[in-house]
Amino acid sequence: MGKLNLFLVVVLVVVLGSGALLFFEKDAFGFGNEKEKGLTVEDIIELSIDTDVITTNLASNHFAVVQFNILLDSKEAKIELEKRKPEVRAAVISILAGFTKNQLTGREGIANLEEELFSKLDVILESGQLERVLVTEFKVQ
Structure with a gap:
């Protein structure tokens, strides 16, 4: 038992x-x-936008060359963000202008840059939502 x-x-x-x-x-x-x-992979390609390569000055006496891949949740959001590319470019430049070379160094620096751009673009976007922002090119001199 x-x-x-x-x-x-x-x-x-x-x-x-x-x-x-x-x-x-x-x-x-x-x-x-x-x-x-x-x-x-097909969904990601269909719902993402690559920014142009952007070169801008940093808060220190250095400059950065960056490019981003932005993933959105819908085709409508992608169409809207494509129309707002000048605003995206301005957001990238204004964010980078607040960083120094040391603040962008390493994984943490890139993660902070992605988070700040995500927050700024999330406010700009009216239809749909951002899924993620990735740095796809990154040089600091």
């Missing part, structure tokens, strides 16, 4: 554990929001 009780306890723990995992981590079993699973 003791082995049967032990077996039932083990089965109960496994069933409850699986149920808890399913409840809290839906993606662990392949369930959940499709958007959270990621976009295909």
Whole structure:
């Protein structure tokens, strides 16, 4: 009788554990929001914009050469941001003007630049939302 009780306890723990995992981590079993699973390469190409290469002065006596890839959540948002490219360029220049060469050094510097541009463009964009901003070219001299 003791082995049967032990077996039932083990089965109960496994069933409850699986149920808890399913409840809290839906993606662990392949369930959940499709958007959270990621976009295909084709979707990323269709919903992203590359900025021109932008060269501008920094707050120190240096300059930066940058380019960004901006991923949006819809075709409407992409069309709007393409029409607002001068505003995007101005946002990049104004953000970089506040950075020094030392502030842009390393992963943390690039991450801060991406975050600041994301925040600034998020305010500009009226239709749709930004998904991410990536630095695709980066030189500081």
